[in-house]
Each structure stands twice: as structure tokens, then as C-alpha cells.
Amino acid sequence: MSIETILKIKSPISQAKRTVVQILYAGEFFRDQLNGRLKPFNLTSQQYNVLRILRGQKGNPATLSIIQERMINKNSNTTRLIDKLVDKKLVSRKVDLENRRKLKITITKKGLKTLLNIDPKVDDFESKATYNLTNKELKNLNKLLDKLIF
Amino acid sequence: MSIETILKIKSPISQAKRTVVQILYAGEFFRDQLNGRLKPFNLTSQQYNVLRILRGQKGNPATLSIIQERMINKNSNTTRLIDKLVDKKLVSRKVDLENRRKLKITITKKGLKTLLNIDPKVDDFESKATYNLTNKELKNLNKLLDKLIF
DNA sequence: ATACAACTGTTGTATGTACAATATATAAAA
């Protein structure tokens, strides 16, 4: 099904405009899908993203700014996002005594356990989302997307 | 610059995961870029999207549900979104006397004029965003994105 | 040592998003 059919676009559009619309649409769609799968765990896609980043630190604490630069959505209010995760005891936060401007943020055992439960749901989404494409096509798509994100 | 570099991803990931991350990232990036360009006009990308849909109606009034199904982001609260546009006098809204459940929503002259001012800014973004790709690559990318959006 | 600049994070506020509950109008069924 083409984006024109989905959005009932009647007039022909340029390839560039089509790409922009498709990326915007696919981005929203993917985010909604992910949020739906994360809802039973009471997490948003941004919160999940942060947990993933912290797991990737393999024990090393991260600061707010490190988290921020690695987040898919840079516009989140990371302070308040971390607040939520701390409330849920998925993340711990303390001031860095070496440099009291910084925070030392780590994922807790409960956070890691939660991620283990979520992983298969996300994997499932990823494989469903890319089901129509062969691995070769995916590689090709990724190469083109690399070029798009300058 | 690869998505791994941008997001400082260290471990290798599958092509499927890479596609999902790239789409999510590109979607957020595009939306932010668009919002930035729309800000001087005091519009969000969703509001702009609605104005575009209404212009596409070529005079025919649209109902809320028509607008909703054509919007890139289906989750918007369309009632309140239209409220804003009506407040700004970019859109007019009246109940359909044939079927009083429905609304007749049209873009005003001021709305059309605003769009004409915005068009070049958006065109500029679209061409910058796709600058690194040839037209052939864009076509190819769009074909792959078609397959992705099932 | 003091002043100034840069870094890091927090808070305030307006707006947008998500989603369920509700209201009202029309259509269909009994």
C-alpha cells in the first residue's frame, strides 16, 4: 500500500517530498507501535530508549548529557524523564562527588530485569516491521538512510 | 555520518534493528526541522499538515474524520487542533446542516495566503534533506519505504 | 584571589499527545 493510498494524497508529488512524507509517517507509525508494546510495562519509547542506553554502559554510570546526546529524541526533558524512572526504581541517580555538577545515573537490577522482559516484544516488532524486505533490501535501505541523515 | 556515530552505539546491531532506529531517528529529526521552520509562522507541523490537507480539498469542506485519516500523525486531538486554527482565522468550521454530527471545515483565504508563504521554506527543507541522494536513489529509497509501510 | 565564562542540570510554563469517557445525532432494528 502506497503512502498516497494511506494518506489519500491525490496530486502527484516529487520524489523528495515523497521521501519526507514517508519518513515522517513511518517514524510516527513505528513510535506508536513501540509505545503500544511498551505500555504493558508502563514505559514510553523515550524511557525505554534511556534504559537501553544505560544498559549499554555496562555498569559505567552515565551523566544526563551523555544520555541526552544518545537519545533518539533529543527534545525530551531528560531530568523529568529520569525522575520517572527513578520513581519506578528502574534507575538510580546520585551526584558525582568528583564534579558536583554531574549526575551518576545507572540502571538498577530491576531495570535490567524489565528490559529482559521487553526485549522479545521489541525484537518481534522489529522483525514484523521489516518482514516485507529481504536482508539485502534492508542493507540497501539502511545505506540510503545513512545518506539521508547528514 | 552513520547512525552508530550519531547515537554513539558501540555494539553491532542487526539490519532490522538498524532500520527501525534510523527511521525513528530520521522521523524525529525531520519533524524537529519542520517545526523549526514553521515556528516563525506560529504553526506546528501537525497544524501545517491540516492546512495542507484542507488546501488539497480544493474548496470542498472536510469533516474532522476526513482530516484525521489523512493526517501523518493520527494521534493528534483533531478537535483542539482545529480550535487553534480557527482562533488564528486560518480555518473556518461550521456544522453540516444535512448531518448535524458532521463539521464542515474549510481553509480561509488567510490560511491559503499563509501556506503560500510557508511553501518555499518547506520546499527548501525537502531539497536540503534529500540533497545527498540522486533522483534515482530517492526513487529507490521510496520504493523500499513503500515496502516497509505495510 | 576575584571575576567572568562555561558546564551541567533544574524549573517554569505553554502547548501537544494519548487515550478513555462522554455527548449528541442519525440509522437500523424490534
Add this chain to the structure above:
DNA sequence: TTTTATATATTGTACATACAACAGTTGTAT
């Protein structure tokens, strides 16, 4: 005709996003 179902839009509420202003901490230059 009355009841029930469906269509269409609105409202309420909790939460998230955007972004500017602020505050405290450390680094640098004089």
C-alpha cells in the same frame, strides 16, 4: 415508535514535549 446501535465529535485528565530562564559548580584569566 421506541429501543438499540453506529457515527461523529468533544471533553477530561494524565503525561510528554518544547524551549527559555534560572541556579549552582567548576574552570580560566587577570
